[in-house]
Amino acid sequence: MSTFTLEGWLPAQQKRVETLLAGRMESIARRSPARLAEAMRYSLLDGGKRLRPVLCLAFSDAVARASNGGGEPANDAACALECIHTYSLVHDDLPAMDDDDLRRGRPTNHKVHGEAMAILAGDALLTDAFSLLASGSPAEQSLRGRLVAELALAAGAGGMVGGQVLDIAEDRPAELDYLQRLHRMKTGALIKAACRMGAIAGGADAQALDAAEIYGDAVGLAFQIADDLLDVTASAEAMGKPTGADAAAGRHTFPAVVGLERSRQMAKDHVARALAAVAPLEGADGPLAALARYSIERSS
Amino acid sequence: MSTFTLEGWLPAQQKRVETLLAGRMESIARRSPARLAEAMRYSLLDGGKRLRPVLCLAFSDAVARASNGGGEPANDAACALECIHTYSLVHDDLPAMDDDDLRRGRPTNHKVHGEAMAILAGDALLTDAFSLLASGSPAEQSLRGRLVAELALAAGAGGMVGGQVLDIAEDRPAELDYLQRLHRMKTGALIKAACRMGAIAGGADAQALDAAEIYGDAVGLAFQIADDLLDVTASAEAMGKPTGADAAAGRHTFPAVVGLERSRQMAKDHVARALAAVAPLEGADGPLAALARYSIERSS
Numbered sequence: 001m002s003t004f005t006l007e008g009w010l011p012a013q014q015k016r017v018e019t020l021l022a023g024r025m026e027s028i029a030r031r032s033p034a035r036l037a038e039a040m041r042y043s044l045l046d047g048g049k050r051l052r053p054v055l056c057l058a059f060s061d062a063v064a065r066a067s068n069g070g071g072e073p074a075n076d077a078a079c080a081l082e083c084i085h086t087y088s089l090v091h092d093d094l095p096a097m098d099d100d101d102l103r104r105g106r107p108t109n110h111k112v113h114g115e116a117m118a119i120l121a122g123d124a125l126l127t128d129a130f131s132l133l134a135s136g137s138p139a140e141q142s143l144r145g146r147l148v149a150e151l152a153l154a155a156g157a158g159g160m161v162g163g164q165v166l167d168i169a170e171d172r173p174a175e176l177d178y179l180q181r182l183h184r185m186k187t188g189a190l191i192k193a194a195c196r197m198g199a200i201a202g203g204a205d206a207q208a209l210d211a212a213e214i215y216g217d218a219v220g221l222a223f224q225i226a227d228d229l230l231d232v233t234a235s236a237e238a239m240g241k242p243t244g245a246d247a248a249a250g251r252h253t254f255p256a257v258v259g260l261e262r263s264r265q266m267a268k269d270h271v272a273r274a275l276a277a278v279a280p281l282e283g284a285d286g287p288l289a290a291l292a293r294y295s296i297e298r299s300s
Numbered sequence: 301m302s303t304f305t306l307e308g309w310l311p312a313q314q315k316r317v318e319t320l321l322a323g324r325m326e327s328i329a330r331r332s333p334a335r336l337a338e339a340m341r342y343s344l345l346d347g348g349k350r351l352r353p354v355l356c357l358a359f360s361d362a363v364a365r366a367s368n369g370g371g372e373p374a375n376d377a378a379c380a381l382e383c384i385h386t387y388s389l390v391h392d393d394l395p396a397m398d399d400d401d402l403r404r405g406r407p408t409n410h411k412v413h414g415e416a417m418a419i420l421a422g423d424a425l426l427t428d429a430f431s432l433l434a435s436g437s438p439a440e441q442s443l444r445g446r447l448v449a450e451l452a453l454a455a456g457a458g459g460m461v462g463g464q465v466l467d468i469a470e471d472r473p474a475e476l477d478y479l480q481r482l483h484r485m486k487t488g489a490l491i492k493a494a495c496r497m498g499a500i501a502g503g504a505d506a507q508a509l510d511a512a513e514i515y516g517d518a519v520g521l522a523f524q525i526a527d528d529l530l531d532v533t534a535s536a537e538a539m540g541k542p543t544g545a546d547a548a549a550g551r552h553t554f555p556a557v558v559g560l561e562r563s564r565q566m567a568k569d570h571v572a573r574a575l576a577a578v579a580p581l582e583g584a585d586g587p588l589a590a591l592a593r594y595s596i597e598r599s600s
Contacts, residue, residue, distance in 0.1 A: 031458030036465040040457065091423060095396075096415035115396035119419070120465055123391060124457040126423065130430050131452035134445055145434055145445030152431035157340065157424040158331030165336040165420055 006290040013057065013287075017050040017078060024079045028128050039113040039121035044086050046104060051223075052085055052194040053078035055216070058291065059198030062282045063208050073140055074201035076132050077147050081194050083129035084155050090122040092164065126155075147197050154193035159185055167251075174252045183224045184217070191223065192216030207280075214277040215288065219295050222270035225263050226296040228253035232260070267296045306590040313357065313587075317350040317378060324379045328428050339413040339421035344386045346404060352385055352494040353378035355519070358591065359498030362582045363508050373440055374501035376432050377447050381494050383429035384455050387422040392464065394418060426455075447497050454493035459485055467551075474552045483524040484517070491523065492516030507580075514577040515588065519595050522570035525563050526596040528553035532560070534600075567596045 025044055029037035060074035093100040093108040095115060100108050110118035133151060136144050153159060163186025172178060195216035199209050231246045232255050246253045254263040274292035275284075282288055325344055329337035360374035393400040393408040395415065400408050410418035433451060436444050453459060463486025472478060495516035499509050531546045532555050546553045554563040574592035575584075582588055 028457050031462070033457075033462050033465045033469075035469070036457055036462055087423075091419055094419065096394075096419060116468055117465070119391055119394065119396060120461050123387075123422075123426065124461040126426055127452055127456035127461060130448055131456050134449035134452055138442075141445040142438075142442040143445075145441040145443075145448065148430055148445065148448045149434035152427055152434055156427035156431050157328050157333075157336055161420050161424040161427060162331070162333050162336055165333045165417070168416055169333075169335070 004285060004287065004290070006287070006294055009287055009290070010054070010294075013054045014050050016057065017053040017082070018045070018047075020053075020075050020079050021045060021082060024076070024083075024132050028124075028132070032124070035113075035117070036121060036124060039109060039117045040125055042112060043090050043103075043109050043121065044083065044125065046106065048082075048085075048104065050082060052081040052190060055191065055194040055219070055288075055291065056081055056198035056201075058287050059195050059204075059212055060202035061198075062278070062286065062288060063199050063202030063204045070202050072136060073143055073147060074198060076136070076144075077151075077197040077201050078194075080129040080133040080147075080151060081190065081197070083125045083132075084151065084160070085190060087122040087125035087129075088155075088160060088164070090118055090125070094118060097168070143201065146200060150193050150197050150200065154189040159189035159193075160187075163187070163189065172252065174257050176257055179252055179254065179257055180221065183221060187224055188217060188220030191220035195219075211277045211281055215274045215292070218270040218274035218277070219292050222267045222274070222292070223295045225254045225267040225270070226298065228255055229260070229263055229267070230298075230300070271296055304585060304587065304590070306587070306594055309587055309590070310354070310594075313354045314350050316357065317353040317382070318345070318347075320353075320375050320379050321345060321382060324376070324383075324432050328424075328432070332424070335413075335417070336421060336424060339409060339417045340425055342412060343390050343403075343409045343421065344383065344425065346406065348382075348385075348404065350382060351523075352381040352490060355491065355494040355516070355588075355591065356381055356498035356501075358587045359495050359504075359512055360502035361498075362578070362586065362588060363499050363502030363504045370502050372436060373443055373447060374498060376436070376444075377451075377497040377501050378494075380429040380433040380447075380451055381490065381497070383425045383432075384451065384460070385490060387425035387429075388455075388460060388464070390418055390422040390425070397468070443501065446500060450493050450497050450500065454489040459489035459493075460487075463487070463489065472552065474557050476557055479552055479554065479557055480521065483521060487524055488517060488520030491520035495519075511577045511581055515574045515592070518570040518574040518577070519592050522567045522574065522592070523595045525554045525567040525570070526598065528555055529560070529563055529567070530598075530600070571596055 021044060025041055028040070056078040057074060060070040064070040089103060090109045092098050093103055094110055101111055102108060109121060113121065129151070130148055134144050134148055155161065163182055166172060166182040167186055192213065193216070195212040196209065199212035204212065228246060231253065254266065258266070271292050275289050278286070278288040321344060325341055328340070356378040357374060360370040364370040389403060390409045392398050393403055394410055401411055402408060409421060413421065429451070430448055434444050434448055455461065463482055466472060466482040467486055492513065493516070495512040496509065499512035504512065528546060531553065554566065558566070571592050575589050578586070578588040
């Protein structure tokens with residue numbers, strides 16, 4: 001008799017995140033030069049999918065129902081994750097990196113604010129992710145320190161930044177192992193951190209934290225494979241040719257390396273792994289299960 | 301009967317910092333793609349003055365003598381400060397920023413490793429500053445959370461990054477208030493954080509923390525004024541003309557805004573303020589007093 005639908009739940013969660021982000025951004029803006037805050041706001045408050053903060057809050061809510069927790073540390077973790085994700089997009093779009101002019105249909109940060117300011121806005125989003133995550137009451141300090149360690153390890157040289165380095169390497173091999181390692185670092189580490197940080201903020205025991213670990217790893221890979229598949233199939237339908245932007249840019253993708261059918265099967269297997277991990281936490285029909293299914297069923 | 305001399309003490313402290321940094325860098329390298337670690341190492345282990353880590357450890361040592369503390373959190377704080385300082389130099393040197401080819405007599409990071417890798421190496425140094433600061437035993441987690449908050453606030457939009465934005469603004473006024481605000485943010489905030497973080501890691505009470513606050517603010521400004529003076533006087537002697545690189549680059553400096561004599565007096569006043577702040581902590585003839593004097597008496 002569940003009345004849960006992702007179509008009703010997800011927009012409400014995204015709105016919850018928008019409100020939190022706007023508040024955190026204003027508190028950062030109060031101590032910042034106006035034009036820096038403007039450049040940060042331009043990219044942070046541009047209405048992305050908010051996948052990482054939504055996952056973080058969903059885990060925090062799922063775990064806190066059974067124990068105690070969530071609250072401001074979970075809210076700050078959600079916002080810190082989006083600050084990190086946003087800075088990575090701003091820096092990835094720079095002329096020296098992917099040299100992109102458009103992001104979500106709008107001019108990229110450096111096209112509007114200039115390259116120097118885009119670098120600095122990214123640096124500030126990255127740094128202040130940690131200031132808002134670490135600042136709280138003395139009673140929360142230990143929990144917040146733990147959240148900082150999770151986020152920094154996932155975002156740094158052994159995680160997201162390292163994955164970007166693997167992705168721009170000219171001699172990268174077209175092999176499944178390399179592709180999985182690359183995506184586990186470049187996007188998977190932060191998605192997994194979102195799940196783990198939500199669980200930690202919600203007061204997870206070792207079992208719930210293991211569930212977050214497995215779910216985050218599986219959903220991160222499923223999401224990436226689905227992205228690669230969309231790039232092929234969306235182009236095939238819309239453009240009448242079999243390959244899309246990834247192939248044109250010389251990127252190795254799951255379909256290119258293991259084929260369409262095996263890619264689809266791998267994505268389904270990852271989703272099954274995610275569903276099994278969170279079933280003990282929320283039953284078979286909760287938001288985490290719905291998000292896992294959505295990761296491969298979405299159309300954009 | 302003090303046998304303390306800065307000439308004996310400072311090289312030993314710098315060596316202490318080099319050893320710590322090399323160890324931390326190796327632990328980051330173990331989880332990082334090799335070429336990213338190489339680019340990080342190139343700038344982190346290039347033999348700077350290590351002012352911020354030396355200040356951090358000196359405060360930690362001075363405070364811990366009276367109470368308990370220091371140890372690994374102080375060591376990690378020292379290394380995290382240098383990671384942040386190093387990333388800021390790597391990003392400041394980029395073509396879109398100051399476009400510098402040389403740093404400490406060697407080619408800048410992007411000249412050797414390329415612009416994309418220099419951006420990413422800077423991002424990783426910034427992020428992993430927080431991973432090494434936040435990772436420790438559960439008993440230290442609360443202390444480490446507090447250190448993260450100090451560092452992130454000093455380095456972010458309201459501190460170092462914000463100061464860099466003020467420094468590259470084209471409409472910046474040639475006024476003492478603006479100049480002091482700029483330098484308090486761009487270099488002062490991190491120097492003050494070095495002092496405060498050392499004190500906190502050493503187990504400072506409120507009084508010792510106040511001393512670190514005043515000393516850090518004063519030494520930060522004294523150091524910057526001395527830099528500006530060196531740029532004028534070193535050029536005047538070496539080049540036979542009255543202005544140096546700052547004036548050529550259109551930078552506002554303390555000598556340009558308030559004159560040579562008043563700049564010298566301001567620097568001396570800041571040093572006096574620093575000496576008064578730390579006298580109760582270490583007496584009149586300790587390393588912190590010597591470092592404050594050195595900040596304006598150095599020749600490079």
